[in-house]
Amino acid sequence: MNLAHRKRQLVRDELAEAALKLLAIQDFEDTTIDQIAAAAGVSRRTFFRYFQSKEDVIVESLATVGEELRAALEARPTGERPATVLRQTFCLFEQACAEIPEKTLRLTRLILHTPALNARYLERQAEWKAALAETLALREKASRHDLQPVVAVGVAFAALDAALGAWVAGDGKRDIADLLDETFTLAFPR
Incomplete structure (x- = not known):
């Protein structure tokens, strides 16, 4: 990674962190791009060099999730049941929740409870579902028209969404891994 790329990433990270800090104390709709830019110490024009909208600042944190999920799924041993493969693939969400729990909880709450952000999250999730x-x-050596992989992935994301919703509702007190185990057991009974 060259110096220019690292600098660009640093500014992006600062804008995202400034947005999260502002959103922790005020409503998403009340937060302006000017406030985010000022909190990050950049101009409005600089903000628009990095993001198209304030929604993008938040949703951008999910940019690489699809690729990471796909790589995790591809790395799983052959012969595992689809439910097991998908549950293990979703350990990526556990890791994010464990590494920086307060920030991840704030971000998840914001995404789930802000209609504009939730819509963008669901757009991303649709891309992830198709790739997975x-x-x-x-x-599974299934044909392109086989519905089983599509349904399995859809059910897995329903389990993920239920676990994340419960995690947020419980203010992050319950372990996300336990919640995922519970929702996957409900979603994929033996």
């Missing part, structure tokens, strides 16, 4: 269903189909 394609990868799962390849693993």
